[in-house]
Amino acid sequence: MVTKKKIKQIAIYGKGGIGKSTTTSNISAALAKAGYKVMQFGCDPKSDSTNTLRDGNYMPTVLDTLREKNTVQKEEVIFQGFQGVYCVEAGGPAPGVGCAGRGIITAVQILKQLKVFEELDLDIVLYDVLGDVVCGGFAMPIRDGIAEHVFTVSSADFMSIYASNNLFKGIQKFSNSGGALLGGVIANSINDDYSRAIINDFAERTGTQVVGYVPRSVTVTTSELQGKTTIEAAPDSEQAKIYLNLANTIVEHTVSKVPAPMEIKELRGWAATWAEQLLAREKGL
Amino acid sequence: MLEIDKAGNTRQALHIDPLRMCQPIGAIYAALGVQACMPHSHGSSGCCRYHKILISKHFQKTIRVTSSMLKENAAIFGGEENLKAAVKTIFDIYKPQIIAVHSTCLSETIGDHVSAILSEIELPTGKYLVSAQTPSYLGSHLTGYANMVEALLDQLAVRSELKRKKCFIIPGLVNPSDIREIKEIAASFNGEFTVCPDISDVFDAATPEKQDEYSPGGTPLSEIIAAGSCELVLALGAEAAGAPAAALSEKCDIPFATLDLPIGIEATDRYIRQLQLFFGSAPLVELKRQRAQLVETVMNCHPLLYKKRAAVFCDPDIAVPLCEFLAGIGMAPAFVFTGPASGELDDRLQEIFRRYETKGVVQSNTDLFELEQYLNNETVDVLIGEVHGKHLARRLDIPFVRMGFPITDRFIHPYFPIVGYRGALRILEMLLNAILDRADRDRAAEELSFML
Ligand SMILES: Nc1ncnc2c1ncn2[C@@H]1O[C@H](COP(=O)(O)OP(=O)(O)OP(=O)(O)O)[C@@H](O)[C@H]1O
Numbered sequence A: 001m002v003t004k005k006k007i008k009q010i011a012i013y014g015k016g017g018i019g020k021s022t023t024t025s026n027i028s029a030a031l032a033k034a035g036y037k038v039m040q041f042g043c044d045p046k047s048d049s050t051n052t053l054r055d056g057n058y059m060p061t062v063l064d065t066l067r068e069k070n071t072v073q074k075e076e077v078i079f080q081g082f083q084g085v086y087c088v089e090a091g092g093p094a095p096g097v098g099c100a101g102r103g104i105i106t107a108v109q110i111l112k113q114l115k116v117f118e119e120l121d122l123d124i125v126l127y128d129v130l131g132d133v134v135c136g137g138f139a140m141p142i143r144d145g146i147a148e149h150v151f152t153v154s155s156a157d158f159m160s161i162y163a164s165n166n167l168f169k170g171i172q173k174f175s176n177s178g179g180a181l182l183g184g185v186i187a188n189s190i191n192d193d194y195s196r197a198i199i200n201d202f203a204e205r206t207g208t209q210v211v212g213y214v215p216r217s218v219t220v221t222t223s224e225l226q227g228k229t230t231i232e233a234a235p236d237s238e239q240a241k242i243y244l245n246l247a248n249t250i251v252e253h254t255v256s257k258v259p260a261p262m263e264i265k266e267l268r269g270w271a272a273t274w275a276e277q278l279l280a281r282e283k284g285l
Numbered sequence B: 001m002l003e004i005d006k007a008g009n010t011r012q013a014l015h016i017d018p019l020r021m022c023q024p025i026g027a028i029y030a031a032l033g034v035q036a037c038m039p040h041s042h043g044s045s046g047c048c049r050y051h052k053i054l055i056s057k058h059f060q061k062t063i064r065v066t067s068s069m070l071k072e073n074a075a076i077f078g079g080e081e082n083l084k085a086a087v088k089t090i091f092d093i094y095k096p097q098i099i100a101v102h103s104t105c106l107s108e109t110i111g112d113h114v115s116a117i118l119s120e121i122e123l124p125t126g127k128y129l130v131s132a133q134t135p136s137y138l139g140s141h142l143t144g145y146a147n148m149v150e151a152l153l154d155q156l157a158v159r160s161e162l163k164r165k166k167c168f169i170i171p172g173l174v175n176p177s178d179i180r181e182i183k184e185i186a187a188s189f190n191g192e193f194t195v196c197p198d199i200s201d202v203f204d205a206a207t208p209e210k211q212d213e214y215s216p217g218g219t220p221l222s223e224i225i226a227a228g229s230c231e232l233v234l235a236l237g238a239e240a241a242g243a244p245a246a247a248l249s250e251k252c253d254i255p256f257a258t259l260d261l262p263i264g265i266e267a268t269d270r271y272i273r274q275l276q277l278f279f280g281s282a283p284l285v286e287l288k289r290q291r292a293q294l295v296e297t298v299m300n301c302h303p304l305l306y307k308k309r310a311a312v313f314c315d316p317d318i319a320v321p322l323c324e325f326l327a328g329i330g331m332a333p334a335f336v337f338t339g340p341a342s343g344e345l346d347d348r349l350q351e352i353f354r355r356y357e358t359k360g361v362v363q364s365n366t367d368l369f370e371l372e373q374y375l376n377n378e379t380v381d382v383l384i385g386e387v388h389g390k391h392l393a394r395r396l397d398i399p400f401v402r403m404g405f406p407i408t409d410r411f412i413h414p415y416f417p418i419v420g421y422r423g424a425l426r427i428l429e430m431l432l433n434a435i436l437d438r439a440d441r442d443r444a445a446e447e448l449s450f451m452l
């Protein structure tokens, strides 16, 4: 008897521009390099999630294809990139029209109906989801038992932490109905102890953990300019090692939890105490 | 006393037989009151189908409403392509003079900017397009009616410095026979007036046979465009007609007055008095004759109706003057239940109750489930309202007089008015018949009488 392989499905959320796509693509690249069968699913109307896995090129999206042909075939929307990573972009409407949230719901459902995950014999699927959980549509990957684990990419900036806290609220809400649970925080652009302390404190307060610290690095920028991930463009760099470790932690990760998000007042108060400490430190210097 | 499970506060999510309908129903109703106008639903096909069937069944005749047929694609990418294609097809095939587009929940929620989309369309000469925003998660069918009438006036009427002694009458949502009554009363002053929307000769006319034919009725577009030259705007019914009257008044600098729908003696008196004041002439003797006949009838049947308790469930615009009439003839409107209504509803009814020394429970934005619980505690002699009261009538064994919209299980009713003195006479007849039939039914065979 063949036991059906369990596909690990992971959703990555975080504030706009915080480094979700960069981090996710590097994790995908690292895992593919280590021999896993990986799919990265960009859930963002910008359709740029998987660019650095495919030399900076854009590709046809699920929703564009649906719009043009009214049906979607696997080979029309799944393309392989670096080390065979399967790339999919949900796509969506132009800014200012239509409903991107509805688009994500539809795109995820289409992929589910096409049964590609089983057919491609995937080990892991990474969903890179746009910004904040602005409406129900963007919560699609974390509800209805699609993704199992959620990670949030966050810097130590208040707005980024605020977005993560909001995401935690979404996870908490769907946790009763078979939704995804929280794996932890991927701390991005953490270059000093203070940033590290802030993000650690936030994780502790909300009942979660930091699964990796990624510093801000020019290697990322130069790789991106070549249309590549750091793993591909600078495999021997310090930064690549950090991404490899992070990828390892994530693939090994098994138990996720329901987070305990802060209420908005509590969160403000928490941020204010940190601001005071930072100010005091600057004055002291 | 059983405790009441009220709609709205404790029972937010569940309304059973609510007294509100989708905004687009009112918008379609209003649009069909414009000559050679095609109502267009910018939504998915189900909305249009449901709205069309409801109106069709009320009048027992087919009506035409087109739809953008938004599907999954449009829900994601927006409905612009569908709307533009629809407008072109409608002008090509159905050849209306105007298309009145209303939005739906879907198109509002995804944020389709309907007016901007329409403004990009190059119109054939002499053709018009208007649009109204009508999401059903706000207001009711009366809001939709008001929004569409306002859109028509706001987007078509032209401001004019040259005014003429003409009255622009905006009736609320009533039957074609009621519109005829409103027009007949206005015409008795021999002055100029426009009624808009005007559904007479539309919902009570033969269905056009060809695709590009329209009913003879409906307010002519030229009259709507020329609205700006009127000297008075008269709204009949605050909920459905108040806002468009105020908008026209504002846009074209015309004084406006909001009256009740002329239902019952007093509201009809007020309508006539307002017209008399405006036109400066006396109404025809025929109106006096009708009034005298009505008053005499009220006196004669007073003993039969005195202190009879009624539960009224209908649109607020009908509820207010109807309850004034009931209270005025000695009945007790013990329960007055309506769909969403502005704050004034309760004040108006309380004033009426005080004036006629009676009491009643007033609930707006509610459902028949709530009314039924009240009636279980304290019954009434007659139910007056829209078709869904049928279940209450059966379960509680109370005589039922159908009134208002929708009445989808009976024929012919839209051909007879409830408006004006004649309408009041008809209301009396319906009430008496219901109450007397019930009394006869309850009487032993040997006690049945052929005399009153
Ligand atoms: N650790 C890092 N070091 C240097 N640059 C980084 C790092 N992380 C992200 N960036 C840069 O920040 C920019 C935004 O990153 P990215 O596109 O991954 O963010 P995102 O969260 O996916 O944004 P969006 O919400 O717009 O999809 C990119 O130019 C990326 O190269």
Ligand code: SF4
Pocket (backbone or CB within 6 Å): B022, B023, B024, B043, B046, B047, B048, B050, B104, B105, B106, B135, B136, B137
């Ligand atoms: S979607 Fe809205 S407008 Fe359409 S039928 Fe439903 S409630 Fe009415």
Ligand SMILES: [Mg+2]
Pocket (backbone or CB within 6 Å): A020, A021, A022, A044, A048, A049, A128
């Ligand atoms: Mg991104």
